[in-house]
Amino acid sequence: MSQPIIAIENASKSYRNGQQLALNDVSIQIEPATFVAVVGASGSGKTTLLKTMNRLADVDTGVVRVSGAAVNGVPGHELRRRVGYVFQGIGLFPHLTVAENIGITPRLLGWDAGQIVSRVEELADLVALPRSLLRRLPADLSGGQQQRVGVARALAAKPAILLMDEPFGALDPITRDALGTQVRNLHDAMELTTVMITHDVLEAVLLADRIVVMRAGRIIADGPPHTLLAGHPDEDVRALMEMPRRQAERVRAVLERNSRG
Amino acid sequence: MDDRFQAALRLLPDYLGQHVMLSAAALLLGLAVSAPLVVFARRSARVRWPVLALVSVVQTVPSLALLALFYPLLLALSSLSQKLFGHGFAALGFLPSLLALTLYSMLPIVRNSLTALLNMDPAVMEAARGVGMTPRQTLFRVELPLAMPVIMAGIRTSAVWVIGTATLSTPVGQTSLGNYIFSGLQIENWVSVLFGCVGAVALALIADQLLALVENGVAARRPMRVWLGLALLVAGVVAALVPSIHAKKSVYVIGAKSFSEQYILADLMADRIVRAGSSATQRVGLGSVIAFKALASNDIDAYVDYSGTVWANVLNRKDSPPRARMLEEMTRALKEKYGVTLLGALGFENAYALAMRGDDARSMNIRTIADLVAHAGELKLGTDFEFLARPEWAALRDSYGLAFREQRQYQSTFMYRAVASHEVDVISAFSSDGRIAAYDLAVLEDAKQVILPYDAIVLLAPRRANDETLRRALTPLVGAVPIGPMREANQMVDRDENKLSPAQAAQWLSGKAGLN
Numbered sequence: 044m045s046q047p048i049i050a051i052e053n054a055s056k057s058y059r060n061g062q063q064l065a066l067n068d069v070s071i072q073i074e075p076a077t078f079v080a081v082v083g084a085s086g087s088g089k090t091t092l093l094k095t096m097n098r099l100a101d102v103d104t105g106v107v108r109v110s111g112a113a114v115n116g117v118p119g120h121e122l123r124r125r126v127g128y129v130f131q132g133i134g135l136f137p138h139l140t141v142a143e144n145i146g147i148t149p150r151l152l153g154w155d156a157g158q159i160v161s162r163v164e165e166l167a168d169l170v171a172l173p174r175s176l177l178r179r180l181p182a183d184l185s186g187g188q189q190q191r192v193g194v195a196r197a198l199a200a201k202p203a204i205l206l207m208d209e210p211f212g213a214l215d216p217i218t219r220d221a222l223g224t225q226v227r228n229l230h231d232a233m234e235l236t237t238v239m240i241t242h243d244v245l246e247a248v249l250l251a252d253r254i255v256v257m258r259a260g261r262i263i264a265d266g267p268p269h270t271l272l273a274g275h276p277d278e279d280v281r282a283l284m285e286m287p288r289r290q291a292e293r294v295r296a297v298l299e300r301n302s303r304g
Numbered sequence: 305m306d307d308r309f310q311a312a313l314r315l316l317p318d319y320l321g322q323h324v325m326l327s328a329a330a331l332l333l334g335l336a337v338s339a340p341l342v343v344f345a346r347r348s349a350r351v352r353w354p355v356l357a358l359v360s361v362v363q364t365v366p367s368l369a370l371l372a373l374f375y376p377l378l379l380a381l382s383s384l385s386q387k388l389f390g391h392g393f394a395a396l397g398f399l400p401s402l403l404a405l406t407l408y409s410m411l412p413i414v415r416n417s418l419t420a421l422l423n424m425d426p427a428v429m430e431a432a433r434g435v436g437m438t439p440r441q442t443l444f445r446v447e448l449p450l451a452m453p454v455i456m457a458g459i460r461t462s463a464v465w466v467i468g469t470a471t472l473s474t475p476v477g478q479t480s481l482g483n484y485i486f487s488g489l490q491i492e493n494w495v496s497v498l499f500g501c502v503g504a505v506a507l508a509l510i511a512d513q514l515l516a517l518v519e520n521g522v523a524a525r526r527p528m529r530v531w532l533g534l535a536l537l538v539a540g541v542v543a544a545l546v547p548s549i550h551a552k553k554s555v556y557v558i559g560a561k562s563f564s565e566q567y568i569l570a571d572l573m574a575d576r577i578v579r580a581g582s583s584a585t586q587r588v589g590l591g592s593v594i595a596f597k598a599l600a601s602n603d604i605d606a607y608v609d610y611s612g613t614v615w616a617n618v619l620n621r622k623d624s625p626p627r628a629r630m631l632e633e634m635t636r637a638l639k640e641k642y643g644v645t646l647l648g649a650l651g652f653e654n655a656y657a658l659a660m661r662g663d664d665a666r667s668m669n670i671r672t673i674a675d676l677v678a679h680a681g682e683l684k685l686g687t688d689f690e691f692l693a694r695p696e697w698a699a700l701r702d703s704y705g706l707a708f709r710e711q712r713q714y715q716s717t718f719m720y721r722a723v724a725s726h727e728v729d730v731i732s733a734f735s736s737d738g739r740i741a742a743y744d745l746a747v748l749e750d751a752k753q754v755i756l757p758y759d760a761i762v763l764l765a766p767r768r769a770n771d772e773t774l775r776r777a778l779t780p781l782v783g784a785v786p787i788g789p790m791r792e793a794n795q796m797v798d799r800d801e802n803k804l805s806p807a808q809a810a811q812w813l814s815g816k817a818g819l820n
Binding site: 097121125128132133134135137138147152 | 428432433436441445
C-alpha cells in the first residue's frame with residue numbers, strides 16, 4: 044500500500060465555543076489517485092472534514108497531513124493554491140471573465156501570461172466548455188456551464204488533490220450526470236486524488252472508488268461501494284446504501300405495472 | 305450687460321479657483337482618511353460602530369456651525385504650537401474650512417464603502433479563499449472591485465455635498481463661491497447671490513458627471529473612460545487654479561464683518577492702501593467674533609469694529625464709562641492684552657438702537673424706550689442673530705423691564721423688511737443704517753444710556769503695530785467719516801433701485817471725506 048496523500052489522525056473540531064461538535068475524533072487515510080465520496084445527513088461533519096484538508100477550517104485537536112506534511116505548518120493560502128476546491132455555491136468572480144476566473148490560481152502563483160492562456164484553453168477543452176465563452180462574464184453562462192468553469196478553475200494550477208463539496212447539487216439531472224462522469228474521467232486522466240461530498244448515494248456508488256459515511260461527527264462506515272452495498276452492521280448505513288437499489292426496484296415495478304396494464 | 309453681472313464675472317477666477325481648490329483638497333483628504341477607517345471597521349464590529357456613529361454625528365451638526373467651530377479649535381492649537389514649537393499657523397480661512405469639509409465628506413464614503421464590503425456574496429468570498437488568495441489579495445482583487453460601484457456612488461454624493469457646503473466657508477475667512485452669496489445677501493444684490501448659487505450648482509454637476517464617467521468606466525471595465533474621467537477632473541482643477549497661482553500675493557489683508565457698512569469701509573481702507581502704493585486683499589463676511597480673533601492672531605491686518613462691541617464682547621467689561629474714557633481705556637487694554645492697536649475712531653457711531661415704524665411711534669406717542677415699555681407686551685421684536693445674546697439686550701431688558709409678545713431673529717437685511725412689512729413691530733436697528741430713513745423708522749431714545757457708545761474704530765493687527773505704510777494709509781480716515789455720509793453710503797448700497805457696489809460707495813465716501 045502506497046503512502047497516503049491525505050492522512051487525518053484523531054481530528055476533533057467544534058463550533059460555537061464547543062457547543063456543536065462537528066468532528067469527533069476522526070481518523071482517515073486516503074491513498075493517491077483514489078476517488079472518495081463522503082455521504083451522510085446534513086450536519087454530520089462532511090463539509091468540516093473536507094475543509095480541514097485545505098485549511099478552510101482548522102482542527103481543534105489531532106493532525107491533518109497532506110502529502111506527508113502537517114497542514115498547520117503551511118500558510119493556508121499556499122496550501123489552497125495546491126489543492127483544487129469546488130463547491131455547490133460555485134462562487135465565480137462576477138467581475139472577471141471566464142478565462143480570468145479559470146486562470147486565477149496560476150496568476151496568484153505568478154505563472155507568466157502565455158502559460159496561463161494556454162492552460163485556460165486546455166482546461167476549457169477538458170471540461171467541454173466552448174472556447175467562445177472564455178471572454179464572457181460568468182453571468183452570461185448557464186448553471187451547468189458555470190460549474191464547468193468552477194471545475195476548470197479548481198484544476199488550473201495542476202493540483203494533485205481535488206476537493207468537491209456537493210459540486211453538482213444545484214444542477215439539473217442530465218447536466219449533473221454528464222458532468223459527474225466527465226469529472227471522473229478527468230480524475231483518471233490527471234491521476235487526481237478526489238474527495239467529493241454528495242447527498243446522492245447513487246452518484247457516490249457510480250463515481251467513487253471508496254465511500255465514507257458520516258454521522259454526528261464520526262465516520263461510521265468506510266469501504267468500496269460494492270462492499271457497502273453488500274451489507275453493513277449499522278442500520279443507518281444499510282438504509283442509505285440500499286437506497287439506489289430500492290429506487291431501481293420501484294422504477295422496475297412502475298414499468299412492469301404499465302406493461303401488464 | 306448688467307453692471308452687477310460684469311462685476312460678479314470679474315471676481316469669478318478668484319472665487320472659483322479657491323472654491324475648486326478647497327473642495328478638491330477636502331474630498332481627497334476625506335478619501336485618504338476614510339480608506340483606512342473603512343479597512344479597519346470592516347474587520348471589527350467594535351471599530352465599526354464608533355466610526356459610523358462619529359461620521360453620522362458630524363453630519364447632524366449644521367455645516368455652518370461645524371465650519372465655525374473649527375476656528376477656535378485651530379486657534380487654540382495654534383497658540384499651543386506657538387508655545388511648544390515657537391510658531392503657530394493661520395487658524396482662519398483655508399485650514400478650518402478644509403478640516404470641516406473633510407469631516408463632512410466622510411459619511412457617504414464610509415457608509416457606502418462599509419455597506420458594500422460587508423455585503424459580499426458569501427459564495428464569492430469562500431471561492432476567494434478556496435483559490436488561495438490572501439486576505440489582502442481578496443480585498444484588492446475581489447472585494448474592492450465588486451464594491452467599487454457603490455463606493456463610487458458614495459464619492460459622488462460626497463463631492464456634491466462638499467462643493468455645496470464649501471459655499472459656507474466664507475464666514476470663516478475662506479474665499480469661495482459663497483462670497484457671492486453672503487455679500488449679495490447683505491447688500492441685496494440678487495444677481496450676485498444667483499451667480500454664486502448657479503456657479504456652485506454647475507461645479508457640482510460637472511464634478512458629478514466626471515466622477516460618473518470614472519464609475520462607468522470601472523463598472524464596464526473600460527480603462528479609457530476611467531483615465532479620461534480622471535484626466536478631465538485633474539485638468540478642471542488645474543485650470544481653476546491657474547488664475548490664483550498667477551495672482552500676485554497682496555501685502556495687506558483687510559477684514560470685514562458681514563454687512564454693507566463693513567464692505568464699504570473695507571473697500572475704503574483697501575483703496576487707501578493701494579493709493580499709498582501697496583496692495584491689499586479682503587477677507588469679507590467674517591463672523592462678528594471671528595473678526596477680532598482673526599486680527600489678534602494676525603490672520604487679517606486691519607478692520608473696523610465698534611467700541612461697544614469690543615468693550616463688552618472682547619474685554620468682557622460690564623460697566624459703561626463715558627465715551628472718551630472708554631476709548632482711552634480700550635486702547636490701553638487692547639494693546640496690553642492682545643497687542644492690537646486702536647488707530648482711532650472714524651467719526652461716526654453705529655450703535656444698536658430700538659426702532660419702530662414712524663407712524664406707529666407717532667400714533668402710540670412713543671419717543672423713548674421708557675415709553676415703549678407699556679406697549680411692549682402687544683408688540684413683536686425682530687433682531688439680528690446676535691442681539692438677543694448680547695449684553696446690550698440684557699441691560700435694556702433689565703433696566704427698563706422690557707418684555708415683548710414675541711421675538712424673532714433675522715438676517716439683518718430681512719430684519720428691516722420685516723418691520724416695514726408689519727411682520728414685527730420693533731427691531732434692533734443699527735444707528736448708521738441708511739434704511740432707518742428709507743423705511744421711515746423712528747429710533748427710540750435711550751434716556752438711561754444703557755446702550756454703550758458704538759464708535760467705529762480702526763484696529764490694527766499686532767504685527768502691524770509699527771507698520772508705517774499702513775498707518776500712513778489709514779490715519780487720514782480717523783475722524784473723517786461723519787454719520788451723515790456713512791448713512792448715505794450705506795443707503796446707496798442697500799437701496800433697491802440704482803444700487804451702487806460697496807466699492808463705488810467707498811469711492812463716493814472717500815470724496816465726501818476729502819481724501820480723493
